[in-house]
Amino acid sequence: MITDELLSEHNLTRPEYEKIVSALGREPTRTELGIYSVMWSEHCSYKSSRVHLKRLPTRGARVVQGPGENAGIIDIGDGIVIAFKIESHNHPSYIEPYQGAATGVGGILRDIFTMGARPIAAMNSLRFGTLDDAKTRRIVDGVVSGIAGYGNCFGVPTIGGETLFARCYAMNPLVNAFALGIFENDVFYGRARGPGNPVIYVGAKTGRDGIHGATMASAGFGEDAGAKRPNVQIGDPFMEKLLLEACLEVMQKGLIVGIQDMGAAGLTCSSSEMGSRAGTGVELELDDVPQREAAMNAYEIMLSESQERMLLVAEKAKEKDVVAVFRKWGLDAVTVGRVLPEGMLRVRQGGALMAEIPNASLTDDAPVYNRPLLPPQSALSARLDYYSFLDGCDESLIHRFLDADQNPGNQDYAELLKAAVSSPNLASRRWIWEQYDHMVQSNTMIGPGSDASVIRIKGSSRALAMTLDGPGYRVARNPREGAKLMVAEACRNLACSGAEPVAATNCLNFGNPEHPEVMWQFSEVVDGMSEACDAFGTPITGGNVSFYNETFGEDIYPTPVIGVVGVVENVQHVTASWFREAGDTIILIEPGLLQVGRVSLDDELALQRVVREAIRAGLVKSAHDTSEGGLAVAVAECCYSNIHRSAIGATVKIPSRLEALKDLFGEYSSRILVTTRNAAEVIERARQAGLEPVELGTVGGDRLIFEYEGRRAVDVAIEDLEATWASGLAKLLS
Amino acid sequence: MKFGVVIFPGSNCDRDCYYAIEAVIGKPVSFIWHEDRSLEGFDAVILPGGFSYGDYLRTGALAKFSPVMQALGEFAAKGGLVIGICNGFQILTESGLLPGALLRNVSRKYICKFLHIRVENAATPFTNRLRVGQTLHIPIGHGDGNFFADAETLKRLEGNGQVAFRYSDAAGQVTPEANPNGSIGNIAGIVNAAGNVLGMMPHPDRSSEELLGSVDGKMIFESMVNALSGARA
Amino acid sequence: MKATVIVTLKPTVLDPQGMTITRGVQPMGYSEVRDIRQGKYFQVELDAETSPERRQALVERLAKEVLTNPVIEEYRIVWDRS
Amino acid sequence: MKATVIVTLKPTVLDPQGMTITRGVQPMGYSEVRDIRQGKYFQVELDAETSPERRQALVERLAKEVLTNPVIEEYRIVWDRS
Ligand SMILES: Nc1ncnc2c1ncn2[C@@H]1O[C@H](COP(=O)(O)OP(=O)(O)O)[C@@H](O)[C@H]1O
Numbered sequence A: 001m002i003t004d005e006l007l008s009e010h011n012l013t014r015p016e017y018e019k020i021v022s023a024l025g026r027e028p029t030r031t032e033l034g035i036y037s038v039m040w041s042e043h044c045s046y047k048s049s050r051v052h053l054k055r056l057p058t059r060g061a062r063v064v065q066g067p068g069e070n071a072g073i074i075d076i077g078d079g080i081v082i083a084f085k086i087e088s089h090n091h092p093s094y095i096e097p098y099q100g101a102a103t104g105v106g107g108i109l110r111d112i113f114t115m116g117a118r119p120i121a122a123m124n125s126l127r128f129g130t131l132d133d134a135k136t137r138r139i140v141d142g143v144v145s146g147i148a149g150y151g152n153c154f155g156v157p158t159i160g161g162e163t164l165f166a167r168c169y170a171m172n173p174l175v176n177a178f179a180l181g182i183f184e185n186d187v188f189y190g191r192a193r194g195p196g197n198p199v200i201y202v203g204a205k206t207g208r209d210g211i212h213g214a215t216m217a218s219a220g221f222g223e224d225a226g227a228k229r230p231n232v233q234i235g236d237p238f239m240e241k242l243l244l245e246a247c248l249e250v251m252q253k254g255l256i257v258g259i260q261d262m263g264a265a266g267l268t269c270s271s272s273e274m275g276s277r278a279g280t281g282v283e284l285e286l287d288d289v290p291q292r293e294a295a296m297n298a299y300e301i302m303l304s305e306s307q308e309r310m311l312l313v314a315e316k317a318k319e320k321d322v323v324a325v326f327r328k329w330g331l332d333a334v335t336v337g338r339v340l341p342e343g344m345l346r347v348r349q350g351g352a353l354m355a356e357i358p359n360a361s362l363t364d365d366a367p368v369y370n371r372p373l374l375p376p377q378s379a380l381s382a383r384l385d386y387y388s389f390l391d392g393c394d395e396s397l398i399h400r401f402l403d404a405d406q407n408p409g410n411q412d413y414a415e416l417l418k419a420a421v422s423s424p425n426l427a428s429r430r431w432i433w434e435q436y437d438h439m440v441q442s443n444t445m446i447g448p449g450s451d452a453s454v455i456r457i458k459g460s461s462r463a464l465a466m467t468l469d470g471p472g473y474r475v476a477r478n479p480r481e482g483a484k485l486m487v488a489e490a491c492r493n494l495a496c497s498g499a500e501p502v503a504a505t506n507c508l509n510f511g512n513p514e515h516p517e518v519m520w521q522f523s524e525v526v527d528g529m530s531e532a533c534d535a536f537g538t539p540i541t542g543g544n545v546s547f548y549n550e551t552f553g554e555d556i557y558p559t560p561v562i563g564v565v566g567v568v569e570n571v572q573h574v575t576a577s578w579f580r581e582a583g584d585t586i587i588l589i590e591p592g593l594l595q596v597g598r599v600s601l602d603d604e605l606a607l608q609r610v611v612r613e614a615i616r617a618g619l620v621k622s623a624h625d626t627s628e629g630g631l632a633v634a635v636a637e638c639c640y641s642n643i644h645r646s647a648i649g650a651t652v653k654i655p656s657r658l659e660a661l662k663d664l665f666g667e668y669s670s671r672i673l674v675t676t677r678n679a680a681e682v683i684e685r686a687r688q689a690g691l692e693p694v695e696l697g698t699v700g701g702d703r704l705i706f707e708y709e710g711r712r713a714v715d716v717a718i719e720d721l722e723a724t725w726a727s728g729l730a731k732l733l734s
Numbered sequence B: 001m002k003f004g005v006v007i008f009p010g011s012n013c014d015r016d017c018y019y020a021i022e023a024v025i026g027k028p029v030s031f032i033w034h035e036d037r038s039l040e041g042f043d044a045v046i047l048p049g050g051f052s053y054g055d056y057l058r059t060g061a062l063a064k065f066s067p068v069m070q071a072l073g074e075f076a077a078k079g080g081l082v083i084g085i086c087n088g089f090q091i092l093t094e095s096g097l098l099p100g101a102l103l104r105n106v107s108r109k110y111i112c113k114f115l116h117i118r119v120e121n122a123a124t125p126f127t128n129r130l131r132v133g134q135t136l137h138i139p140i141g142h143g144d145g146n147f148f149a150d151a152e153t154l155k156r157l158e159g160n161g162q163v164a165f166r167y168s169d170a171a172g173q174v175t176p177e178a179n180p181n182g183s184i185g186n187i188a189g190i191v192n193a194a195g196n197v198l199g200m201m202p203h204p205d206r207s208s209e210e211l212l213g214s215v216d217g218k219m220i221f222e223s224m225v226n227a228l229s230g231a232r233a
Numbered sequence C, D: 001m002k003a004t005v006i007v008t009l010k011p012t013v014l015d016p017q018g019m020t021i022t023r024g025v026q027p028m029g030y031s032e033v034r035d036i037r038q039g040k041y042f043q044v045e046l047d048a049e050t051s052p053e054r055r056q057a058l059v060e061r062l063a064k065e066v067l068t069n070p071v072i073e074e075y076r077i078v079w080d081r082s
């Protein structure tokens, strides 16, 4: 008997249950109920987001594969085809930070090599609560070492990302993992083609790991977060590395017709998706599924989320060769079923039929909700609009800045600068990325620490630039404008590195979709993001949605994270954000109208084009956009040491709009700092583009000097400032 | 002259080393599967970085049982050039081809960054293109690079000039601050008594091209080429 | 004053380390080895003065709150007779 | 058929893990903790058929040649009475 609490255990509503009954024409078995519960979970079915995701721009000349497969694929010319995607692992990372983050990385890497691409770069976007909380400090440490532990062992360089701290993430950290791969051979799809073909299981044995992980990712944490703990999955990066090599080998040898990783909802999701994508079905014989634990029932085997597993479909004749390749890599490959002509998912165990479900009812015909939308009554306070970097800082620091903002006069700007650069959201992230192998594969031209990360492509004159951006505070203030600003900033980061943005992926981290305010934010973000992506010519090729990011009913900031990939036509043009050498002239290029929290897409496009073209013309030695912390912080960041040189000073005249603190730290949009030996030409180009270039000063010396309204507002030894900045995070974490 | 790069399950710098030799140094190179039992026709063998067998027991601990290691022992005994980089160094110490052991970094964290090492012995087949006291700008990427050897082993190493590289500052000063992982005597790389087997934690394969930030590592591979051509002539 | 804390993965939790070691050694003349599971072993030394009751509580708390990750691990305490 | 192999660092080898943990906990209300040293703990399961002599030799060899690095570690074997 299917009781209400049995349904709620499965996160299914009565109406959804009725839908199941009518799809089957009968009551579901327990196993079938489990299968529906994971496939119809928010995480797998996108039931609340689908209607909105339809509005995203997904087409473009370079797009080979848009949303719908394991990862998006684009052709960037010169025979180079790449796959990339971002995915969230928020809830697991709260329950067990190390394993949650590690398996998040493992999952996105599988999405990439499932398609036949070899992962060549990884990035991650992280959000945590504030560091005054010991629990948060433990989560930060666990998440970072988990990402490092998995990515380093697997052998993918983790070349960038972003980390921000704000109260709303205290009990719901965000861990979004991005991966990008390059095709050495054909593209493969998760399709069970050819009725009669064997369905082959490879990789780790199945245990009772993460059962209901998918439904867990679709429900907020209440008191019972602890009760959900036994679900934790353990990552095995070594196994994944073997899987990578073996999978690429069977693909390169043309031994398989389809392949799909087992991610959320494990065997259930992969077998039904592979069937529905190919218009076929899959029959599974669970007795043949390699099992790690004794006496597992059909329900457990179908719902297990044990990591490092893949499902392949091969032609009958090639079955043996497939097994041989996996043997070579020390992996088991076992035939666990076959492809059916009819669109059914059929599951047998011990001779009995445990489940028989029409594929379509699990995938395409899964519930779709057009949930109510409602603008929130009380929007987030505007007090930090000019200084969003202060969000998540302790009140004393916030007051110091807001007070300085209100009472100009003789403020100690040097002290404020030191306080800013050592604050949680601006301090150096080195403590984090030094734990990531960001050099393996010997392609890293610009690793962590610049605006965008850049890798060369062996055998090509092109380079690939990529960046992640997710300004939660801005989006919370204004979802539509914040989303535009997000895309603009990501593309600006690419422009600064000399790249042309070509495509994007996104991870939409939101609160409870049953809250109309959250769905309104979601809808606004989708529209803002779509408008901006259209403007920048960066179609969205894939992504992920994570709802129910809340704790005790508190929704997180609406936190979309966008990953944009760009192409630098010639490696010679790859540009970094840091100043190069003494004597270079520093120029600030900005639009006539300065705004905070929003952008003019026209101004942005003009700005980015001008900088990119100046870079291509060989005029620019460094380019860095001003963002959190404004002009003052941006200039300082250009001075710090890097692998090419030690710290270098600069003397800069801060343009005054009689706004005092805002002139130094105000976070105005659409501004880029460039250095050049040919100021006249750069200024001319900027003017031509209708922008306002301002010559700020020159690079050199060992002090950072800001002249403001005729006085030395700041005069500090750059090495001291760098020390303050560099040790900021470690201090806060200890 | 032929180079070989061994692939253990879990190696992940194998392709980087291959590329450095083929595309950067321009010498013939091919991969060697860890189950191969012969190193016929190779003049130099590279054990690349990575996480052989996940480094799950101890770094390099399970790789030492791979069939190729038997052949490598004989190859080294006959004077063949062997360079172990990072995980390769760990495998060499585990298998006894080099003395000492590599412990967890004192920070207990994996560290990936550029630093400097000082050349201590320029009379090896791996350093003949370098000068004693010269510093190399080169990256590390490891969680277990903390070199350890007991007192008499250390005395022997120092006495025989088997210390090839030490972590130093840019000026070549060997200071505690320049030591990234706690290695005894700031040791970053050592050779065996015969001088034909080198193990080092830093990555020449990641510092052989200008666009990667340094070409200093290239001189180590060039020294090997130098030594081999000398051996030829 | 010594105590030993032994931390092992819960029986049903996957142990990639142990599994890899097992699969690694079996072909090398260890075919009789059916399974190896890896755990951690901590030797804790306390000030001699620490009173017996205090000692108990202290090591118990240390094992529980510091040395063990309750989500995936469990612990056992062994007291040195010495 | 079970045996436990305990691998510890030689006393002369310093133990960064243990040291860091010790330093980390002392201020957190564990001032009586003088020292913590970390080792490894392996639960080895053998085929039931393995003869007693063979068993001894096998685990001894496993501990000596695989589970321990003699340069830095030493081991101890404990047999399950069960
Ligand atoms: N925010 C989004 N924007 C675009 N595509 C999305 C978004 N979220 C999910 N998708 C697409 O929906 C499909 C299913 O996503 P997901 O279940 O995460 O795939 P997988 O199970 O392979 O990780 C993927 O093709 C993914 O790219």
Ligand SMILES: [Mg+2]
Pocket: A070, A110, A111, A261, A263
């Ligand atoms: Mg997938």
